[in-house]
Amino acid sequence: MNALPEVLAVVVVRDGALPGGADETVAEAGGAVLLAGTGTARVAKEVRTARSTWTVESAQVGPGSLAATLGPLLDAVRVVLLPASPDGRDLAPRLAFGTGRPLHAGAIRCGIDTADLSRADDALEVQVRFAGPVVVTLTPGVRGIGHPIEPPEPVTVEVEPAEALDAEPVEVREPEPETVELTEADRILGGGAGLVRRGEDGTAVMRTLTEVAAWLGASAGATRVVTDAGWAGHDRQIGTTGVVVDPKLYVALGISGAAQHTGGLGRPEHIVSINTDPSCPMTAMADLGIIADAPEVLRELDRRRRDA
Incomplete structure (x- = not known):
């Protein structure tokens, strides 16, 4: 050896x-x-x-x-x-x-x-x-x-396995999408400042995003502006001062695409941007850009989730 x-x-x-x-x-x-x-x-x-x-x-x-x-x-x-x-x-x-x-x-x-x-x-x-x-x-x-x-x-390396007292696993379950660590999530819905209208309860909006994400089999992430405002925990922050993710699908709602955020995206297979600004960096780098009001899109998704 x-x-x-x-x-x-x-x-x-x-x-x-x-x-x-x-x-x-x-x-x-x-x-x-x-x-x-x-x-x-x-x-x-x-x-x-x-x-x-x-x-x-x-x-x-x-x-x-x-x-x-x-x-x-x-x-x-x-x-x-x-x-x-x-x-x-x-x-x-x-x-x-x-x-x-x-x-x-x-x-x-x-x-x-x-x-x-x-x-x-x-x-x-x-x-x-x-x-x-x-x-x-x-x-x-x-x-x-x-x-x-x-x-x-x-x-x-050939070694003789040592015996030790260990708990015996009964079942290994997949984590729930809303609680899985972002580094292990295959699908992420990211929320930015553009997802929260002036005067709205940002914490409630991010809670809705988490519920919609779970309904779609995804996890919820956020930008630093959102976590600094206290609307989401810092473990949900994606970017150079947060976590670096590498999902198969990233859906950005109301995220302009600042370098500090996109620097934490890794290499997603597919990116969808939902924003009213067709020229923002997030939409420019997306595979699919949806020019729409992100808060309204989230409300519609939540309505469909409740009716499902």
Whole structure:
């Protein structure tokens, strides 16, 4: 087995599926990744930012057994970086405890000596300097991945699975569209300042957008103007100071398309813009531009949802 680098991304794979934030975590680790779980060899070719890949196939994806199995392999690794996906958040504390390392959760940037734990909306700045080996989780959607590269051939690591006390999963359910993390959403309806008329309750409008989005099998997102106004949570903010998304479909309602917002859109397969301004940047970059009043379109969609 090739020696593992000082900074290594550890990504939990479940049934051959990568979690949200996997590519950007690997990019943050300099392209070095250890894939652990089920279906690792199959998914290794899908990591778009990997320069060196190791796989550990395990029949159990429980955090206790995975932590006990991976712990001895990571002795020479200074920074173990995991995406803050559901499995990543479960594994990180078990891995930190089992290896005697401190855990720094929710970083937006991470290097070999420091982690940036500041909030993505710039409301709080926290820098941490490492005194030794650490475990860090990286918040999905706060950085890009650069240009995808050709994935390398993975190195299979043969290990004896360790036994540990784990909860036994009864059922794995798909998240509800209105609560799924935006980084994992295939369809997103984004609301901007143009969706809220003067004097209207912006929180109520965004709640309607969330309900309509769920009815259409989508998640609701927002611009920074909307989240700064308190009409939606900052976890719903798309952009350079919010989360970076990569949906198959993005529908922008009342969004002009400022660079700070479009910089967080990734590469959607299809973009629909609903705006009264046919010349705004959002409509210019859309596959389909609908020149209409976004609040009225939302009201009509909500009426149809209620009548369905």
